[in-house]
Amino acid sequence: MPRFARWTAAVAAALLITGCGSGSSGSGTDDDGKGRSGAPVSAPRQAEGPGLPASLTGQKLKWSRCKGASVPGGDWLCATLKAPLDWSKPDGDTIGLALIRSKATGDQRIGSLLFNFGGPGGSGIATMPSYASAVSTLHERYDLVSWDPRGVGRSEGVRCRSDRAIQAAESIDATPDDAAEEKAYLDDAVDFGRGCAKAAGKLIAHVSTTDTARDMDLMRQVLGDRTMHYFGISYGTELGGVYAHLFPQNVGRMVLDAVVDPTADSLGHAKNQTRGFQRALDNYLASTGQDPRQGSRKIAAMLKRIDAKPLPTSSGRKLTQTLALTGIVLPLYSKESWPILTSALKAAQNGNGSELLRLADEYNDRDALGHYGTTTHSQRVISCLDEKQRPTAGQVRRLLPEFERISPVFGDYLGWDTVGWCHDWPVAGQVDHAEVSAPGAAPVLLVGNTGDPATPYEGARKMADGLGKGVGVELTWKGEGHGAYGSGSACVDSTVNGYLLDGTVPKDGEICA
Structure with a gap:
């Protein structure tokens, strides 16, 4: 039996949130390496850590209609991103990460908005299309993008027993x-x-949150975005915090809803x-x-x-x-x-x-x-x-x-x-708790729900403190259920949308009753 997940498909509709920060937006590209206007864009920044070969950073994604009965066609296209199996050996073996995307519907495109729906273990390929109607306003200015993280679903997904x-x-x-x-x-x-x-x-030793955060920054580069605009839910908030720690200079507009306590x-x-x-x-x-x-x-x-x-x-x-x-x-x-x-x-x-x-x-x-x-x-x-x-x-x-x-x-x-849960596990665990300190990163909006069962409300403040002064900005909703955005609070939704679309950062500690 699983531990109580920080994400569940049955209630995912109540969990939705999107991610962005303040300041300048990314300039994402179409497949030809040019912006929607046709103007060339500046080269994306190189990821921290080992230098990445051009075979990774320069790869061109081949977008095509998604295959499989569970994934709709139409505006949703799928592609496979090649990423290192072992991030300490970027020139070594690679794995394929399955991505899904629907381009921005309007003309004033900001860039890509990357979604992680939590778990860990939630499939972005299976979940993303069902959220398009809930984020239609954001879809006007963002390409909606998600993926199956390594070890999940179509990205070398693991099945441990029959x-x-x-x-x-x-x-x-x-x-x-x-x-x-x-x-x-x-x-x-x-x-x-x-x-x-x-x-x-071999994959069992290379599916950590840190591995996936590095995958995200490779996605950012290949998608052509100068900064990472991110929408993290539940466990996705921990993933967002780890990304901000590893790549603080690449954080764009990032919203984390149903926030995990990174100190635990x-x-x-x-x-x-x-x-x-x-x-x-x-x-x-x-x-x-x-x-x-x-x-x-x-x-x-x-x-x-x-x-x-x-x-x-x-x-x-x-x-x-x-x-x-x-x-x-x-x-x-x-x-x-x-x-x-x-x-x-x-x-x-x-x-x-x-x-x-x-x-x-x-x-x-x-x-x-x-x-x-x-x-x-x-x-x-x-x-x-x-x-x-x-x-x-x-x-x-x-x-x-x-x-x-x-x-x-x-x-x-x-x-x-x-x-x-991890009794006599075949590989050793890596960290006592997530490291999320991100000095110098753009403001990150954290949304905490006072009645959240799976990621209790106190986690939002812990994450804000962990990210650091001037980075973590907390928004509180006095509500029930797992997650706040899209759960019926006009105050939460308008605050998050203003942040994502206009870069308007609310006051730290703001409360939506």
């Missing part, structure tokens, strides 16, 4: 209660990691999410007239009953405790889904697990035929390469009371998740 093996693992208790369950949980984690290593090969290690992220989801659950319970503390205890008791005796469902599968918890999580990503949660909880309390199982399947990207998507496989491969901290079962057992004090519903699961 559909049959994934479903079989549903019986594994992700909150083990005894030595036998703990052994089964950790053995399953080892098996998953081995499957990832076999599927990914793996245990810190788990505690943050425990607080965030409990806060969202409290807000949900209060909205239904329940006392949050009593309501949480009632749900926790129900989950314990399900742990002892899984609930029947109309599909014939059993609703386990872990699947039930996953089903509860999904509707908390969007306030509009709260009524669905009410119905599913009522049915489960009455002994029917069908509704919670449907929600869990949606979260886990399982279709009616039992086929699973690979987003969580890519998420695990990327995050385990990033995360240096690997807590042991003994350490977490000692910390479980703290997790459970934070949340009687989510604490036990998210505590154990820090052990099982």
Whole structure:
């Protein structure tokens, strides 16, 4: 079972945000190396780090109609960018990164606007076209561009185990209660990691956030933009922060929505999410007239009953405790889904697990035929390469009371998740936490939502402080759900649009009620 993603396809429509900064805009090009007006543009800046060969920086993308039933044709074109497998050896082996683009619809083009929808593991190829209507105003002046990051989807996407093996693992208790369950949980984690290593090969050591940030700057150069205009959501905010740290002089207009706390290690992220989801659950319970503390205890008791005796469902599968918890999580990503949660909880309390199982399947990207998507496989491969901290079962057992004090519903699961997620992983993690300091970069707009469950609101301030004085600019929305832009706040949307289109930087600390 995956940790609670910082992105999920089912609620992605509520997460949208775009990225830009202040000051001069980039001057992106068409395929012939000239601007939309036909005037030559200045050469893009060279990326930091090892010198890049002309075979990379000078490559011409061959845009053509996207192939595959999941990607529409029309104005959306796809291409493959060649990038180094190992960024420390830019003259070595390469991998192909799948890009998707729709050109600006108006005449006053600013440049390319690069989107990352989070995860890690979210596919930009699959997601970008569905967001065009939500960002139609931005589309007038920007080419909308996204991609499948390395290890994701069409960019050498990793599948660590079969559909049959994934479903079989549903019986594994992700909150083990005894030595036998703990052994089964950790053995399953080892098996998953081995499957990832076999599927990914050499790539498993080269899918870090830093690797992808360097890929982004190569995209910037090949697309012909002097600066990087970027739209980062959820995990995409961490990626944006790392990019700003590596290439502060190349930051253009950058907006980060649903901001990850860059100071947190793996245990810190788990505690943050425990607080965030409990806060969202409290807000949900209060909205239904329940006392949050009593309501949480009632749900926790129900989950314990399900742990002892899984609930029947109309599909014939059993609703386990872990699947039930996953089903509860999904509707908390969007306030509009709260009524669905009410119905599913009522049915489960009455002994029917069908509704919670449907929600869990949606979260886990399982279709009616039992086929699973690979987003969580890519998420695990990327995050385990990033995360240096690997807590042991003994350490977490000692910390479980703290997790459970934070949340009687989510604490036990998210505590154990820090052990099982990267247990005995085939490659070592790289960093304790993301490095985002970006002195000299253009202002970066950070949008925090006070009710965000997956990336709690406090992360926006931590990111602002991490980026540095005069760089991080915080905008607060007093709302619910994961992300703020496009979630119903005219104040947020107009502020972000003004920044992206006109370069108008709001006052740090501005609040949208």
